[in-house]
Amino acid sequence: MNKRLTGIGIFIFLIVFIIGIKACTTNENTKNLTTVYVATGGGKEDFISDKEVLKILETKYHLNVVFDTWSNGKTINLPLIREEVGFGNQEIIKQIENKQPVSIHTEQASKYDALFTSDQRFYDYYKLSPKENEAERYPVLAGNLTLNTPIVIYSWKPVVEALINENIVTKTDDVYYITDMNKLITYILEGKKWSDIGLNDLYGNINISSTDPISSSPGATYYGLLLSILGENGINDENLKTNLPKLKQFYEKSGYMNNTPADLFERYLKTGMGGEPMIVDYEKSLIDFANSNQEGFEQIKNDIVILYPKPTIWNSHCFAAFTENGKKLYEALNDKEIGQIAWTKYGFRTGITGENYDVTSLGIGVPKTITSIVSSLKMDYYNELIEYLKEN
Numbered sequence: 157m158n159k160r161l162t163g164i165g166i167f168i169f170l171i172v173f174i175i176g177i178k179a180c181t182t183n184e185n186t187k188n189l190t191t192v193y194v195a196t197g198g199g200k201e202d203f204i205s206d207k208e209v210l211k212i213l214e215t216k217y218h219l220n221v222v223f224d225t226w227s228n229g230k231t232i233n234l235p236l237i238r239e240e241v242g243f244g245n246q247e248i249i250k251q252i253e254n255k256q257p258v259s260i261h262t263e264q265a266s267k268y269d270a271l272f273t274s275d276q277r278f279y280d281y282y283k284l285s286p287k288e289n290e291a292e293r294y295p296v297l298a299g300n301l302t303l304n305t306p307i308v309i310y311s312w313k314p315v316v317e318a319l320i321n322e323n324i325v326t327k328t329d330d331v332y333y334i335t336d337m338n339k340l341i342t343y344i345l346e347g348k349k350w351s352d353i354g355l356n357d358l359y360g361n362i363n364i365s366s367t368d369p370i371s372s373s374p375g376a377t378y379y380g381l382l383l384s385i386l387g388e389n390g391i392n393d394e395n396l397k398t399n400l401p402k403l404k405q406f407y408e409k410s411g412y413m414n415n416t417p418a419d420l421f422e423r424y425l426k427t428g429m430g431g432e433p434m435i436v437d438y439e440k441s442l443i444d445f446a447n448s449n450q451e452g453f454e455q456i457k458n459d460i461v462i463l464y465p466k467p468t469i470w471n472s473h474c475f476a477a478f479t480e481n482g483k484k485l486y487e488a489l490n491d492k493e494i495g496q497i498a499w500t501k502y503g504f505r506t507g508i509t510g511e512n513y514d515v516t517s518l519g520i521g522v523p524k525t526i527t528s529i530v531s532s533l534k535m536d537y538y539n540e541l542i543e544y545l546k547e548n
Contacts, residue, residue, distance in 0.1 A: 189220040192485045193266070195236050196223040197274030199373075200303060200473055202444070203502045204272075209494055217488040219481075224268075228278040228373060231271060235259045235291045238266035259292050268294070270482035272475050275373045276301065276532040279474030294478035302489055303473035303504040305440040306526050307378055309334065309364060309463040310421070312429040316461045318353045325463060331521040334465045337385050340364075345405055350433065358433055361409070366436040367420055368413040370542055374471065375413065377532075378436045379403060379541060381469040384530040391537055400544045407545050417441065425456065434463075438471055439522070440503030446518060447501050457520050467528040473504075 196204065203209065204223045213219045224241050235258055238244035244266030251258055260267060271294075273279045283296050311319075316332055319325040319340070326335045334340060343353075343362050350358035369375035383391060386399040414420040421441045424432040442462060446453040477483040488494070495506040505526070515522040533541075 189214060189218050190481055190484070191220045191222060192269045192481045193222050193224065193238060194270045194272050194482075194485065195226040195231060195241075195268045196272045197226060197228050197231075197278070197473065199274040199471070200272075200502070200504070203303070203498055203504065206497060206501065208497055212491060212494055213485075213488055216491070217484060219485055219488060221485060223272070226271075228273055228275050231273065231278060231282060232286075232290055235262075235265075236268050236271065236294065237262070238268070260294060261292070267478075268482075269479040270299075270475060270477045270485060272302070272473060274471070274473050275377065276470070276472040276474050277535045277538055279472075279476060280532070281535040282476060296476045297478060297480075298483045298486055299474060299476035301470070301472045302475040302486075303498060303506060304470045305438040305504055306464065306468045306470055306529070307374075307381055307436060308439045308468065309434055309436055309465065310424055310442070311434045311461050311463055312459055313461055315355065315358075315429065315433050316463065318350075318355050319463075322353055327521075329523075331523045332461055332463050334463050337465050341382065341386070341402075341406065344409060345402065347409070355433075358430065363410060364434045364436055365420060365424075365432055366410065366413060367417055368415060369407070370545055372413075372415055372417075374417045374436070374438065376538060376542060377469060377471055379407075379545075380533040380538060381465065381467075381530060382406065383533065383537070383541060384469070385465075385467070391533060396537060396540065400541065403541065404545060404547075421445070425452075429459075438503075439505075442520070443499075443503030443518065443522075444501075457518075460520070462521060464523065464526075464528075467530045468526065469530050469532065470526075472532065 204221075210221070213221055224238060224243060226236075226241060230240070234240045237248070237258065237260060239248040239252055239258070242249065245264050248258060248262060248265055258265065271279075271282060273282070279299070282293055286293055316325055319334075320327065322339070324334060324336045324340050326333050344364070348362050349360065350362055353362070366378050367375035369379040382403060383396070383399060386402060387395045414423065417437050418441075420435055421437050424435045424437075425445075439462065442460075446457075475486050475489060477486045490506070498504040498506055515524055
């Protein structure tokens, strides 16, 4: 009996000892972590909170990352300090509430190590000197495009077959491309009906639903793509003025618009071809859906089609490092293992070119690489486009 009790006692001691070692190791690792504060645009919430990603950042790079949510526009008009979004020094938060002047140079303000925008135009613009009435900015030490997803059009097989017959869509290596986007735009501007291209079961005019470019970054990116396509050889002051009226007409024919791509994509899936024959969204939306709702994806994957405009445009999440700690995180986010998680779980292509991915597991037409891309418009052109759309 005594031997048995002794054995049990030793066993319990060993368990407690092992747990103690693990706890000490965990505490030691936590002490050695460098905290990095990042002002972060939307569209990647699940990725930056992914447990595998955070574990790699902690164990491999010894980083504890705090991602604070910022809208893209606020990064230009407000000083990039944590107090602006309700964190950090309470005294400075009170100053902001009382409309007292604060800046990135305010003493005891909680500064950021990096900015992670969800739109390249804001990244490019942040690197410029601020204009009058814009907030002062940190110097950018390092950065670039980090996460990419192209603008695509989601549709349904009968619609795509009709567009192939109209010589608007071409299928190459099991991927569907819109090879005559100008023709499709013309059909919409002319008010052609779905029945005019043989889709008698669909009611109304040919249309592509999108989020509102006035209030939504994805919608603005899409309209920037349309402007680039209409401009053919690039946007300049002359063809901008020529094509803005066409885009305004296109905008007015679009009818009701969702404010977020998530709402639009959900509507597309729920209402089917009759409700949303074609929508504009990101490539990542379907990959994310396929991973988070495998049963739902299996039900619709044989009916839906992804159309890649030729050319298309990246929705680029760009990283700007302001400090050495920010640079460490920028380098860590380029880790191949993190890049693989970004693609397989969330549909983000990484790097400047979008790299080369194994897409066979999806069982739906997704290209390994995206090659036909137009550059993001400059901020001034976007602003002029949006202001023109706002006019009555």
